Amino acid sequence: MTKFFPISQPSITEREIGYVSDAVRSGWVSSLGKYIEQFETGFARYCGAAHALATSNGTTALHLALATLGIKANDEVIVPNFSFVATANAVVYTGATPVLVDVDERTYCIDPASVSSAITSRTRAIIPVHIYGHPADMDAIRELAARHRMFVIEDAAEAHGAECRGRRVGALGDCGVFSFYGNKIITSGEGGMITTNDKELYVKARYLRDHAMSPARRYWHTELGYNYRMTNLQAALGLAQLERIDEMVAHRRRVMEWYRQGLGERPNLRLNIEEPWAKSVFWMVCVSIEGMTDQSREGFMAALRAAGVDSRPYFYPIGDMPMYARADTAVTQRISQAGVNLPSYFDLTENDVSQICAVVRGVLDEMRFA
Numbered sequence: 505m506t507k508f509f510p511i512s513q514p515s516i517t518e519r520e521i522g523y524v525s526d527a528v529r530s531g532w533v534s535s536l537g538k539y540i541e542q543f544e545t546g547f548a549r550y551c552g553a554a555h556a557l558a559t560s561n562g563t564t565a566l567h568l569a570l571a572t573l574g575i576k577a578n579d580e581v582i583v584p585n586f587s588f589v590a591t592a593n594a595v596v597y598t599g600a601t602p603v604l605v606d607v608d609e610r611t612y613c614i615d616p617a618s619v620s621s622a623i624t625s626r627t628r629a630i631i632p633v634h635i636y637g638h639p640a641d642m643d644a645i646r647e648l649a650a651r652h653r654m655f656v657i658e659d660a661a662e663a664h665g666a667e668c669r670g671r672r673v674g675a676l677g678d679c680g681v682f683s684f685y686g687n688k689i690i691t692s693g694e695g696g697m698i699t700t701n702d703k704e705l706y707v708k709a710r711y712l713r714d715h716a717m718s719p720a721r722r723y724w725h726t727e728l729g730y731n732y733r734m735t736n737l738q739a740a741l742g743l744a745q746l747e748r749i750d751e752m753v754a755h756r757r758r759v760m761e762w763y764r765q766g767l768g769e770r771p772n773l774r775l776n777i778e779e780p781w782a783k784s785v786f787w788m789v790c791v792s793i794e795g796m797t798d799q800s801r802e803g804f805m806a807a808l809r810a811a812g813v814d815s816r817p818y819f820y821p822i823g824d825m826p827m828y829a830r831a832d833t834a835v836t837q838r839i840s841q842a843g844v845n846l847p848s849y850f851d852l853t854e855n856d857v858s859q860i861c862a863v864v865r866g867v868l869d870e871m872r873f874a
């Protein structure tokens with residue numbers, strides 16, 4: 505095979521190039537400019553949220569959301585143990601403690617029952633993660649949050665356009681947080697966004713994002729703020745991508761369907777599921793293989809790479825990492841070592857996916873798991 509399939513690549517068209525060139529030429533290269541406003545307004549509308557605030561990346565969006573909600577030392581924030589590490593790191597930045605809980609066997613999203621048993625008198629917030637593009641069960645989470653007076657911050661970094669019972673993610677909690685890193689559903693290079701229906705939260709987050717400078721008195725700061733702004737250049741790229749998001753999401757769903765055709769019939773192999781109440785945007789194609797371990801997965805991924813197919817291991821349990829306390833989460837421990845992500849991006853064709861599936865089938869035939 506001559507072609508190499510990367511795990512991910514952005515789709516850049518003349519629209520992106522045109523907007524970014526225009527932003528550079530305009531001289532508005534920092535964090536003022538028309539693209540910021542258009543990107544924020546357009547993204548809020550897309551999510552069905554009243555407000556959106558652009559940030560420098562998804563991690564700063566998470567931290568800013570937590571800081572805006574007043575999360576601080578001695579507070580506890582419930583986070584799924586199966587996520588990208590930034591979800592927990594952002595909690596630590598505030599001085600609060602992330603409490604790592606288990607995930608649902610089917611969706612890999614936070615398990616409401618595990619949340620329930622982790623709630624203490626110090627719990628202030630919960631961060632459901634819409635992992636690999638599938639929404640968490642927001643109805644169950646919202647109900648728990650209401651009963652125990654906890655804030656809900658959706659980590660939608662991987663799930664732009666996903667839906668929970670017909671409603672887009674991002675406006676289903678107190679606020680939503682998105683990432684526009686190069687491998688996400690849409691990209692601005694680096695970038696993030698907070699979405700919310702809460703005007704007060706939005707105004708406070710905007711103020712903290714801009715060094716907490718007094719609106720009435722320049723260079724006067726009444727509290728500790730941050731510079732978490734997005735540049736107009738990034739927003740130009742982001743806006744061009746946002747204008748194409750429907751076709752991007754539709755294509756990811758098509759790619760998933762092609763993978764189902766190529767691999768769906770294999771015994772001992774499982775692909776992403778989609779709950780009847782959910783619309784997933786399939787950010788990553790997830791292949792779980794019965795009997796695969798962290799060690800045998802290395803060989804599997806090396807064999808794929810040698811045949812021209814890039815892959816990634818699933819996320820490791822956050823609590824397994826040195827800076828976190830180990831968490832007792834049986835589902836997370838089991839699923840995290842049993843799977844890999846396969847290439848999924850806008851420019852993949854049906855023929856590409858069928859080639860990739862042939863490689864995967866060939867490697868599986870040679871290797872024995874379980």
Ligand SMILES: *Cc1c(COP(=O)(O)O)cnc(C)c1O
Pocket residue numbers: 561562563564587588590591633659661662682683684685694695696
């Ligand atoms: C990518 C990601 C983030 C962080 O976003 P960055 O823009 O890379 O800082 C946070 N949470 C999850 C679940 C992610 O996948």
